[in-house]
Amino acid sequence: MDIIVCIKQVPDTAEIRINPETNTLMREGVPSIINPFDLHALEAALQIREQLGGRVTVLTMGPPQAEVSLREAVSMGADEAVLLSDRAFAGSDTWATSYTLARAIKKLGAHLIFCGKQAIDGDTAQVGPETAEFLDMPHISYIRKIEEVRDDYIRVERMMDDGYDVVESSLPVLLTVVRELNQPRMPSLKGKMAAKKAVIKKMGMADIDAREEDLGLRGSPTQVKNIFAPEIRAERRMIGGTAEEQVYTLIKELRESKCL
Amino acid sequence: MVFAEQREGKVAPVAYELLGAGRRLADELGTRLVAVLLGAEEGEAGELIRWGADRVILCSDPSLEKFNDDTYSQALAKIITEQRPSIVLAGATPIGRSFIPRVAAKVRTGLTADCTSLEIDKETGNLLQVRPAFGGNIMATILCPGYRPQMATVRPRVMKRGEYDPERAGEIVNADLGGLRSRTKVLESVREVSSVAVNLHETEFIVAGGRGIGGEKGYKLLEELAGALGGAVGASRAAVDEGWIPYSHQVGQTGKTVNPKVYIACGISGAVQHLVGMQSSDIIIVINKNPEAPIFNVATYGIVGDLFEIVPLLTKKIKEIKGP
Numbered sequence: 167m168d169i170i171v172c173i174k175q176v177p178d179t180a181e182i183r184i185n186p187e188t189n190t191l192m193r194e195g196v197p198s199i200i201n202p203f204d205l206h207a208l209e210a211a212l213q214i215r216e217q218l219g220g221r222v223t224v225l226t227m228g229p230p231q232a233e234v235s236l237r238e239a240v241s242m243g244a245d246e247a248v249l250l251s252d253r254a255f256a257g258s259d260t261w262a263t264s265y266t267l268a269r270a271i272k273k274l275g276a277h278l279i280f281c282g283k284q285a286i287d288g289d290t291a292q293v294g295p296e297t298a299e300f301l302d303m304p305h306i307s308y309i310r311k312i313e314e315v316r317d318d319y320i321r322v323e324r325m326m327d328d329g330y331d332v333v334e335s336s337l338p339v340l341l342t343v344v345r346e347l348n349q350p351r352m353p354s355l356k357g358k359m360a361a362k363k364a365v366i367k368k369m370g371m372a373d374i375d376a377r378e379e380d381l382g383l384r385g386s387p388t389q390v391k392n393i394f395a396p397e398i399r400a401e402r403r404m405i406g407g408t409a410e411e412q413v414y415t416l417i418k419e420l421r422e423s424k425c426l
Numbered sequence: 427m428v429f430a431e432q433r434e435g436k437v438a439p440v441a442y443e444l445l446g447a448g449r450r451l452a453d454e455l456g457t458r459l460v461a462v463l464l465g466a467e468e469g470e471a472g473e474l475i476r477w478g479a480d481r482v483i484l485c486s487d488p489s490l491e492k493f494n495d496d497t498y499s500q501a502l503a504k505i506i507t508e509q510r511p512s513i514v515l516a517g518a519t520p521i522g523r524s525f526i527p528r529v530a531a532k533v534r535t536g537l538t539a540d541c542t543s544l545e546i547d548k549e550t551g552n553l554l555q556v557r558p559a560f561g562g563n564i565m566a567t568i569l570c571p572g573y574r575p576q577m578a579t580v581r582p583r584v585m586k587r588g589e590y591d592p593e594r595a596g597e598i599v600n601a602d603l604g605g606l607r608s609r610t611k612v613l614e615s616v617r618e619v620s621s622v623a624v625n626l627h628e629t630e631f632i633v634a635g636g637r638g639i640g641g642e643k644g645y646k647l648l649e650e651l652a653g654a655l656g657g658a659v660g661a662s663r664a665a666v667d668e669g670w671i672p673y674s675h676q677v678g679q680t681g682k683t684v685n686p687k688v689y690i691a692c693g694i695s696g697a698v699q700h701l702v703g704m705q706s707s708d709i710i711i712v713i714n715k716n717p718e719a720p721i722f723n724v725a726t727y728g729i730v731g732d733l734f735e736i737v738p739l740l741t742k743k744i745k746e747i748k749g750p
Contacts, residue, residue: 179560259536260527260537265531287560289699290537290540291524292539295524295525296528296530299499299531299532300531304495304496304608304610305524308520324520329617331614331615333610333613334610334613335610387534388537388568388570389570391554391566391567391569394566396564396698396701402722402723402725402726402727402728404728405727405728406730409735409736409739412729413736413740414743416740417740
């Protein structure tokens, strides 16, 4: 079983702040991490390899420094790591990213492809399904449990708003996973050694038979027009005083507005 | 064009909200509003017209009765290719978020997820799609100028429904799509009605906690306050990520969108990711130690203070008022 896990290096968004004067993101000093959902995707792939044998390849598209995340994935147990990096990929939106990933996956070949359900920086949840479409492959989203997997068949539970669906598919298939699926393992000592020595395979535009006009900013249908900070609620009232006074005032206000 | 999601033949509420937004955009552009309804009956199509659609494209193919990424994306892409709408809106529900990206890939256009505002640019006629970005710390306006349709998803309870007109007339067209193929199959749909989910959507009071609650002890205090108010407990992503509160309580872009009468945010810093899920609450009470916390920007009442002191006091007072 050949499995590809798509991972993304993301800024730890919990640490990001806006500069109130310039209205821009303060990204300096914000640590980069593997997108948390992708760790669950990797764990699922490793468990299937343990059960059925095969190889787990981690794939990321990003700048050269994304190599750090690939090595971290190797330390958890991935067999191979591929960095998809090229200036031509810069500025990709979800359409162009999915197209590029799909071209690379086609080259690498796999029976199963795992993605996290979404990345915490963009939160779109689009790249998994779009990649599957470019691969002309089915996908199943929000996998919370893998009930059965064989060389040509998989049955999973897909999380929905009001419960779950049991879904089956032939292989190859792309799966996006939610946190409930598993608990990602910690890197082992042996894994850490392997990560240090691992040779990261690099792929660029020339290696994936992609149409240049479909890559990067040029290939992206969407554009970011501007960014801005969220609005302030107009009728805000700050309540001061001691804790008792604050609670007293608040209760009074709530009773006046008939909330209590 | 609005994709009107249905489950078990019943149209999802988000579809009516999208018709509200779609009606406004169509009027501004001087065009008609079309709803696409897959796998349902004509009766439901009539409802879509009464909520603002001019025309409903109905496809009752049996392969569309249950949600299926393959058949749904093929069907909608086919309809889009034939009808050439300038805008396509869909709910950012588990169904919409799963198959709409495939449709965007098929028809080679952009897709903007989880829009919180949709307006027409007066000069260019392009759709201005506002969404939270970077973990929700900032808002971004997204354009799709060179491709059509301009596709966007919107989370439930973000847009307002339009006027319901029982007399409103419109056209219902049956589409015969044919040749839909599926590689996946839903064997079974299991309902797990979480009392939490129901409560968060229906309650008048939500007491929510963030990183500032510090652990399960803080969570207990929130539960007590929510109990006294007859409300439910919500959580920010930070508190869920720490493992203090289960995910089913999460409010925000990656959790639930809620609009109770009163939302009490305790120890929540206020990343936009959280704010987009609760800022339409009628009254927002913020309790936070840090006066600089961005959550104060959306507060109706702001209290700078220690939640471990304020919350128990509040619980006590409310119990006194409500009596035993």
